[in-house]
Amino acid sequence: KKDVTAVSTGGVPKYLQFLPFSKRISIRLLPASVFDAVFILDCPNWGRTGISKNLQALSKSVIKIDHHKDNAFSADVNLTDASASSAAELIYMIFLRLKMKPTREEASSLYTGIVTDTYNFTQLNTTSQSHIVASDLLAFGVNQYEINKNVYGSYPVSVLKLRGAALSSIKTTANGKVSYISLSLKDFDKTKTTAEDTEGIINFAGMIPGVEVWILFKEMPSGKNVKVGLRSVSYVDVNKIAAFFGGGGHKNAAGCVV
Numbered sequence: 001k002k003d004v005t006a007v008s009t010g011g012v013p014k015y016l017q018f019l020p021f022s023k024r025i026s027i028r029l030l031p032a033s034v035f036d037a038v039f040i041l042d043c044p045n046w047g048r049t050g051i052s053k054n055l056q057a058l059s060k061s062v063i064k065i066d067h068h069k070d071n072a073f074s075a076d077v078n079l080t081d082a083s084a085s086s087a088a089e090l091i092y093m094i095f096l097r098l099k100m101k102p103t104r105e106e107a108s109s110l111y112t113g114i115v116t117d118t119y120n121f122t123q124l125n126t127t128s129q130s131h132i133v134a135s136d137l138l139a140f141g142v143n144q145y146e147i148n149k150n151v152y153g154s155y156p157v158s159v160l161k162l163r164g165a166a167l168s169s170i171k172t173t174a175n176g177k178v179s180y181i182s183l184s185l186k187d188f189d190k191t192k193t194t195a196e197d198t199e200g201i202i203n204f205a206g207m208i209p210g211v212e213v214w215i216l217f218k219e220m221p222s223g224k225n226v227k228v229g230l231r232s233v234s235y236v237d238v239n240k241i242a243a244f245f246g247g248g249g250h251k252n253a254a255g256c257v258v
Helices: 053-058 087-098 104-117 128-138 144-152 157-169 186-192 238-244
Strands: 038-041 061-065 077-080 172-175 179-181 213-219 226-232 254-258
Touching: 061 087, 061 172, 087 104, 087 128, 104 128, 104 144, 104 172, 157 186, 238 254
Parallel strands: 038 061, 061 077, 179 213
Antiparallel strands: 172 179, 213 226, 226 254
16 A cells, blocks of 8 residues: 555646545645655646656655656656657556556546547547547446536536637637637636636637637736647647747647746
8 A cells, every 4th residue: 555645736627526536636735755756747847747846855766657749857767658648548558567457436537638638539649549548448437428528518607608708709810820719817707717717718719710720818817927828730830839938738739828
C-alpha cells in the first residue's frame, strides 16, 4: 500500500467532479515533506504544474508523463510521446507493460482523459491507437453514456447563456481564414459563470467553412491579462504562435496568456 497525495492546483473542474475519487484531489500546496517519488502528468513545462521548481528538492525522484511536443524540462524519469492523444493513453500503456488490469474506476478516469483530450475523438490528435485504447477501457466496465452525458451533454442554463454570448461575439478576419471568439469579464458577470465554464466553446469558431485558425480570447479575473486558446487545421502550427507569446501546447491546439 502506498501513501499518495494527489494535487491539482487548479482543482477539479465542475464537469469532471462526477469521476470516482475526484474529491480526493487536493488543491492545496504540496506539504513541506520529502516524497519517495513525484509524478507530474500532462505538464510540458513548470508553469503548467502551478507549483515552484523546488519540487525536485521535495522528492527523491521526479517522473514526468506527458504527450506535448514542446517539453521544456526534463525529470529524473521521462515518459513522453507526442504521438499519443493524451497522458491518459500513456498511463494505460504502463498498465499493459506491467500486465495489470485497471479497475472500473481507473478505466473510467483514463477513458475520460482520452475523450476530453481528443474532444470526443474529433481532434487531429486522435489516432487508431486512441480508439484501440478506448475500446480496451470500455471492456473494463466503463459507462460510456454517463461520461459523455456529463462531459458533453449536460450544461446549466448559465453556461448555455455564456455560449450564447460567445456565439454572438464570433468574428472572422484574414479573408475568412481566421475566426475568433471574445469573452470579457462582463460576459462572465452577466451570465454568472467563470472561465472554467468555457470548456469546448472555442470549437464553435472552427465550424465556419474555410476557417484555418480559430481562437478564443478570454479575459482573466485580474482584468489585466487575456488567456488565448488556439486551434487549427492540420497544416497550420499554432504551437509556434503560442510559443512566441510564452505559451505552448500542440501543433494544432495551443494556448498562451497575453
